[in-house]
Amino acid sequence: MSQTENPPVVDDGEETISTPPVRSTALVARAMRLWRTRIGAFLVLLLVVVAIVGPFIAPHTATYFAAIPNSPPGGDAGILGTDYLGQDVLSRFLYGGRGILIMAAVSTAIGVFFGVAIGLVAAYARNALDDVLMRSMDVIMAFPQIMLALVAVSLVGAQAWVIIVAIALTTAPRVARVARGAAQPVVERDFVEATESMGVSRFRIITGELLPNILGPMMVESSLRLTYSIGVIAALAFLGLSPDPNGANWGTMIQQNEIALSTQPWGALAPIIAIALLTMGTGLFGDGIARTAAGIDRERGEE
Amino acid sequence: MTTSEPGGARPAVAVSVRDLRIETTSGVPVVMDVSFDIGSGEVLGVVGESGSGKTTVGLALLGHARRGLLITGGEVLLGDEDILSLGDEQLRRLRGSLVSYVPQDPASSLNPALRIGVQLREVLEAHSASRGNNHDERIAEMMREVALADDPNYLRRYPHELSGGQQQRVGLAMAFANRPRLIVLDEPTTGLDVTTQATVLSTVRELAAAHNVAALYVSHDLAVVAALARRVAVMYSGRVVELGLAEELFESSAHPYTRRLVGAIPRLTGGRSLLGIPGHAPSPGRRPPGCAFAPRCTLHIPECDAEVPPLASVGPQHSARCIRAAEVLKHTQAKPGDPVDMVGGDAGSAVLTLENVVARYGKTEVLHSINLQLEHHECLAVVGESGSGKTTTARSIAGLHRDWTGSIRLGDQELETSARSRSTESRRQVQYIFQNPYGSLNPRKTIGETVGQPLAVFGLAKGREAESRVAEMLEQVSLSAGYARRYPDQLSGGERQRVAIARALISSPSILVCDEVTSALDVSVQAAIVELLGTLQRDLGLSMVFVTHNLPLVRSIAQKVAVLSEGSIVEYGETAQLLADPQQPYTQQLLANTPSLDTATAEALHSERRQAVVER
Numbered sequence: 001m002s003q004t005e006n007p008p009v010v011d012d013g014e015e016t017i018s019t020p021p022v023r024s025t026a027l028v029a030r031a032m033r034l035w036r037t038r039i040g041a042f043l044v045l046l047l048v049v050v051a052i053v054g055p056f057i058a059p060h061t062a063t064y065f066a067a068i069p070n071s072p073p074g075g076d077a078g079i080l081g082t083d084y085l086g087q088d089v090l091s092r093f094l095y096g097g098r099g100i101l102i103m104a105a106v107s108t109a110i111g112v113f114f115g116v117a118i119g120l121v122a123a124y125a126r127n128a129l130d131d132v133l134m135r136s137m138d139v140i141m142a143f144p145q146i147m148l149a150l151v152a153v154s155l156v157g158a159q160a161w162v163i164i165v166a167i168a169l170t171t172a173p174r175v176a177r178v179a180r181g182a183a184q185p186v187v188e189r190d191f192v193e194a195t196e197s198m199g200v201s202r203f204r205i206i207t208g209e210l211l212p213n214i215l216g217p218m219m220v221e222s223s224l225r226l227t228y229s230i231g232v233i234a235a236l237a238f239l240g241l242s243p244d245p246n247g248a249n250w251g252t253m254i255q256q257n258e259i260a261l262s263t264q265p266w267g268a269l270a271p272i273i274a275i276a277l278l279t280m281g282t283g284l285f286g287d288g289i290a291r292t293a294a295g296i297d298r299e300r301g302e303e
Numbered sequence: 304m305t306t307s308e309p310g311g312a313r314p315a316v317a318v319s320v321r322d323l324r325i326e327t328t329s330g331v332p333v334v335m336d337v338s339f340d341i342g343s344g345e346v347l348g349v350v351g352e353s354g355s356g357k358t359t360v361g362l363a364l365l366g367h368a369r370r371g372l373l374i375t376g377g378e379v380l381l382g383d384e385d386i387l388s389l390g391d392e393q394l395r396r397l398r399g400s401l402v403s404y405v406p407q408d409p410a411s412s413l414n415p416a417l418r419i420g421v422q423l424r425e426v427l428e429a430h431s432a433s434r435g436n437n438h439d440e441r442i443a444e445m446m447r448e449v450a451l452a453d454d455p456n457y458l459r460r461y462p463h464e465l466s467g468g469q470q471q472r473v474g475l476a477m478a479f480a481n482r483p484r485l486i487v488l489d490e491p492t493t494g495l496d497v498t499t500q501a502t503v504l505s506t507v508r509e510l511a512a513a514h515n516v517a518a519l520y521v522s523h524d525l526a527v528v529a530a531l532a533r534r535v536a537v538m539y540s541g542r543v544v545e546l547g548l549a550e551e552l553f554e555s556s557a558h559p560y561t562r563r564l565v566g567a568i569p570r571l572t573g574g575r576s577l578l579g580i581p582g583h584a585p586s587p588g589r590r591p592p593g594c595a596f597a598p599r600c601t602l603h604i605p606e607c608d609a610e611v612p613p614l615a616s617v618g619p620q621h622s623a624r625c626i627r628a629a630e631v632l633k634h635t636q637a638k639p640g641d642p643v644d645m646v647g648g649d650a651g652s653a654v655l656t657l658e659n660v661v662a663r664y665g666k667t668e669v670l671h672s673i674n675l676q677l678e679h680h681e682c683l684a685v686v687g688e689s690g691s692g693k694t695t696t697a698r699s700i701a702g703l704h705r706d707w708t709g710s711i712r713l714g715d716q717e718l719e720t721s722a723r724s725r726s727t728e729s730r731r732q733v734q735y736i737f738q739n740p741y742g743s744l745n746p747r748k749t750i751g752e753t754v755g756q757p758l759a760v761f762g763l764a765k766g767r768e769a770e771s772r773v774a775e776m777l778e779q780v781s782l783s784a785g786y787a788r789r790y791p792d793q794l795s796g797g798e799r800q801r802v803a804i805a806r807a808l809i810s811s812p813s814i815l816v817c818d819e820v821t822s823a824l825d826v827s828v829q830a831a832i833v834e835l836l837g838t839l840q841r842d843l844g845l846s847m848v849f850v851t852h853n854l855p856l857v858r859s860i861a862q863k864v865a866v867l868s869e870g871s872i873v874e875y876g877e878t879a880q881l882l883a884d885p886q887q888p889y890t891q892q893l894l895a896n897t898p899s900l901d902t903a904t905a906e907a908l909h910s911e912r913r914q915a916v917v918e919r
Contacts, residue, residue, distance in 0.1 A: 190737040190739060190742040191742065191745040191753075193703055193737070194735070194806070196703070196722060196723065197703055197730065198756065198757055199722060199723060199725070200756075209745055212745070212747035212748075213746065
């Protein structure tokens with residue numbers, strides 16, 4: 001096979017349109033030209049690094065009693081002071097991100113996986129299966145995410161897997177809707193029929209023909225769902241429902257230290273800022289991708 | 304610029320375009336040196352292929368430029384007023400009253416939420432001080448003018464309750480409502496059936512003549528323009544390359560491009576091979592300093608590259624932008640191509656047999672007992688208007704339409720209804736090419752992946768061998784092997800259709816089903832694709848079902864024709880015989896309504912055709 005970029009030998013009286021092909025990697029690269037995407041990516045990266053590296057650079061363990069409760073920063077109390085039990089806030093803050101991030105990432109990933117699968121199957125089925133799948137998704141969606149998580153946790157207990165399953169379960173239908181919506185116009189296009197006429201299996205059509213064409217909107221949706229998952233996990237922890245009630249966790253920290261907000265604000269403020277920046281980061285990143293994808297669509301529409 | 308248009312029996316000039324220049328916002332010229340006049344009551348046709356700038360010129364006459372474009376020079380004189388010098392508010396008042404526009408797609412230009420009566424009223428009220436019921440009589444009159452019912456019940460319909468042709472006639476009524484002096488029609492009949500097209504065209508012609516309206520008719524279809532316009536401007540690469548009377552232009556063109564374009568048009572008389580134009584039209588910004596057509600021109604001499612040739616007069620009311628126009632004119636215009644050397648099918652060797660095929664969409668029966676036979680090495684054209692069931696026939700053969708009963712046999716083997724339940728072997732044998740090359744290729748796959756897919760699916764080849772077969776196949780459809788690494792959006796429409804052909808042929812099928820494969824393409828591209836399909840059919844010994852609405856095209860590719868109407872075959876026979884001497888009234892009607900360069904210039908046929916329209 002020739003390896004040179006041969007000049008076109010076609011004798012069509014047309015000009016070749018030379019828009020670069022749009023793949024998901026190219027999409028992210030293009031999105032990075034926007035400031036909002038850069039800021040978002042920077043914030044997410046910063047907090048991920050804090051959560052991962054935090055435990056290794058923390059001056060004390062998460063449960064180390066540094067000074068008398070609610071000491072302001074300085075001296076024995078450390079850079080951020082101590083919390084309501086006298087534990088070092090900085091150490092607890094550095095330990096407290098890992099759990100939230102891992103649970104949020106895992107539950108969102110599971111939810112997105114099942115959501116995309118269900119959405120694509122529903123879009124491709126175009127029959128009763130579509131209705132059955134989507135109506136059952138609607139049933140799950142009828143419960144607010146936090147309510148379902150609360151019910152699950154209060155029934156089974158505040159274990160990590162329960163929280164992950166509850167959030168994945170409530171994330172999936174929302175993703176499924178978007179996936180189905182994005183896939184519906186793709187299903188109608190002729191190239192899907194072309195592969196059907198060859199007798200390609202349904203599984204291969206869904207993964208090989210449909211999925212690549214909805215990656216853009218799915219990336220946007222995933223970052224949005226991640227934002228919500230972080231919020232829900234933090235909220236559950238704030239309500240005292242975290243796998244390790246004594247361990248460090250940003251959500252738990254806010255709850256425990258809110259009473260001292262006026263005298264020693266850092267106990268609550270540090271995790272609040274962290275969660276706010278994290279959700280802002282995922283939100284901005286997703287928005288940047290969404291805008292870029294829309295921009296690409298618009299350019300193509302004008303050709 | 305030289306715009307020598309010597310006088311003659313010409314109506315008074317209504318609109319005069321002078322040195323129009325349109326650039327992109329970044330300063331790349333898109334349209335240059337466009338000058339022409341339109342007399343009142345006259346229809347000027349503007350023809351060109353995609354990217355030639357014809358629609359851009361049409362919109363400039365309304366003082367409008369699409370997003371990303373700016374009108375940077377020239378004037379559009381309507382009487383004494385230069386439209387291009389007007390402000391937004393003045394333009395707004397002008398549009399719809401003195402100048403009006405009929406867009407290509409009537410379905411998207413009418414508001415789907417408003418009754419047509421309301422929309423017609425809006426046009427009148429927008430440009431008159433009086434409101435209320437005194438427009439009723441005028442609205443009824445407008446409806447009668449475009450041959451639609453004028454009763455209140457009809458006016459209470461929504462656009463979706465009308466057919467495409469009726470919608471377009473409502474569009475015409477709106478455009479003519481305020482008795483404009485200039486009307487711009489942008490391919491208003493593209494997408495309509497020939498019969499509908501014929502009535503819409505005659506409506507345009509009659510209204511323009513009756514109300515002394517100057518009309519600019521933009522189209523890619525030379526045959527339509529020839530039937531409608533008195534004078535025609537041919538555009539290429541942003542410039543008018545030839546301007547003259549329609550008959551003269553198409554019978555003795557002075558510009559090589561016009562000659563090639565005319566040669567690419569399929570004709571009803573004489574089965575002739577079509578000739579595509581080699582090469583590409585240069586895109587804006589990459590146009591050569593000299594004549595833009597020079598790189599593709601067979602008469603090219605070094606002087607052509609020196610500077611852009613002026614639009615010089617070559618005869619009364621005829622000018623061309625070619626320095627060798629005089630030499631071009633010396634040659635009599637050859638009829639396009641050589642007679643097609645069509646090897647007849649091998650009689651008695653049916654490779655595909657349809658028996659009593661009845662197809663349904665839900666409860667509606669769209670095909671009533673179809674019987675067809677495709678012989679080995681034969682091309683059978685299935686023609687008909689939209690809704691005739693021709694695409695359903697093709698889709699049933701390929702197993703894409705599942706709701707059918709009856710029998711379709713491949714050789715002597717019965718085919719299952721859906722492709723999925725057929726055997727791998729029969730799926731390999733029957734390959735389908737889709738109408739729209741923009742939808743039939745997965746945008747996320749490289750051309751190599753797309754073309755190579757059948758090899759993997761049918762287990763024919765893999766790895767190195769598959770790669771070399773893909774490269775071979777791409778070269779067979781006149782693309783280079785380097786295309787394998789490109790993505791569909793880097794390709795033009797014609798190139799994409801070649802890729803689709805390559806995908807269909809790589810598994811060495813015995814039957815190729817082509818569904819309107821050229822209807823989304825320009826004429827010169829269509830010619831090249833038909834040429835390619837014809838060659839491949841001969842060389843590979845294929846049998847082909849060629850579905851099309853384009854009757855003249857059939858002449859250049861098929862040995863047999865089946866005419867479909869409302870789900871039944873009304874006529875079937877040898878192509879030459881059927882087109883020359885149709886037996887059924889439906890076929891006769893279809894042929895009469897088909898615009899063609901041959902008939903357009905013959906006045907007798909012209910009036911005959913109009914007669915046929917009126918009788919309907």
